[in-house]
Amino acid sequence: MAAVMFLVVTIVFLIVRVTPGDPAAIMLGPDASAADIAALRARLGLDAPLPLQYLVYVQQMLQGDLGESIFLGQPVLTAIWSRAEPTFFLTVFALAIACVIALPVGIISAYRRGSLFDQGITTLAMLAASIPGFWLSLMLMQLFSVRLGWFPVSGYGGPGASFGDRLYHLVLPAVALGVVSSALIIRFTRAAMLDVLGEDYVRTARSKGMSEFRVILRHALKNALIPIITVIGLTAAVLISGAVVTETVFGLPGIGNLVVSAVSRRDYPVIQGALLIIAGLYVLINFIIDMLYLIVDPRVRY
Template sequence: MTRYILQRLLGMLAVMFTVVTIVFIIVRIAPGDPAAVMLGPDATPADIAALRARLGLDQPLVVQYLFFLGQLIKGDLGQSIFLDMPVTRALAERAEPTFFLTLFSILIASAIALPVGILSAYKRGTLFDQAVTTFAMFAASIPSFWLGLVLIQIFAVRLGWFPVAGYGGPDASLLTRLSHLVLPAVALGIVSSALITRFTRASMLDVLNDDYVRTARSKGMGEFRVVMRHAFKNALIPVLTVIGLTAALLVSGAVVTETVFSLPGVGNLVVSAVLRRDYPVIQGALLVIAAIYVLINFGIDMLYILIDPRVRY
């Protein structure tokens, strides 16, 4: 088990180093000059050159890369060019709506997908199973931003049950802020539930006819216990994998949904940073998202140890 954990940790470090290098190169070779954007169209070449020198953008890429690595080792993601604050602070101020949006979305998706997928596999070939398969295909094809607009029109504009957009004022309570996340979380949750439903159904179908399931039934064990304790427990590893991947994708892919609902999250911050060529913010946000992605996958790998004894041995 110790070897298994060490292998995963070394893999995490290798992935993060690769991500750091790729992000640095992509940001630097992208068209656009942050110095020119900051100074505006009336800036002279001398002014632009002076600002580039002050920001360190005139240095060779190797020098900039080594300086960037040195900052990362110290836990410093740099200083935002436009916001004039540390990138870590800028990300921390935007983290709350993105965190809760991702959490609520994955909870809604799992609450829909797990029972529906299990029941669909148990009732394979029935009308219910066909309806679930159709729903999964339909939900997977719906753009989350379109579903968000539909939910806004129905539940916010017509019925007035939820806020249309935003995240509440500076003095708003946590409950008020969370009420702004209901509609975007439902939109993302419904779309994300499609993949989890299909994986749950497929994984359950693989185990429901195995010998140990038939043996449990032959011993007179209740059907619910057979399905949940024996079948679902052994089908859980691929399901956990897809749930973890979905959660990681929600962190990085909620940009459009945050824009539709005007949520001041990390997604909106990244969009603004890209438009302004704010290199430190872009780099910092991408690295944090990549780190979250890697940590979620590491957490899923650790759950394998609890679920499957073969991993421990």
């Protein structure tokens, strides 16, 4: 985990620095003189050699300081934390929708392998995986917000909005993300169940007279959970980083929207801080998945 994060820190630092665009020139506008731009670059530390900037950045990061936003004028951690709530609940909501759709559908599809239901679900899963998230978001917005008026078009509620009202604003974005994400989970669930349904212990359980419901859930699903847990965990990580487009379409004040604004403004500290936090969540989720293997399957040993 430490090695991965060190590589992420280095790569993010270099990519952000070689991207065209000068934050000092963007901040001061097109009418700024070269002297004013040079003075601002010196104040921001952007005129120092790259190795020195890198050492200063790593030293600050090790102290828990991700720097200060050039445009927002506040610490990066504060800026990210203030935008974390919509992204967090959107991710949890979308993952719950994806699992509610994918797990039972994938299990039934594997149990009824080769049937019309199985073929239809496989086709729909391929179609859902191919749908662009922004297009589905716009279609849902057009149908349920503009025509039917059931859900708000955009936003996250006013400053005094209740928790229920904020979740109400997340329904359409969560459905858009959850439907697309469910396609991969359906395919993995189906494949994992097919691998275990033909095993000897499943046939033995059936020969003992156990009900099909108990055979599927207690014997087959339990032994197919490792790949299913893996894909669910990776889907959660992808949702955290992949909510940028959905948040932009629905006007949600989340981390994705913050990153888009930071990229357009060349706000280096915010870009670096957001990417590092997202990468850290990726690594943490993978670690949690590895630990869950021990709970799901006691035969796993490290």
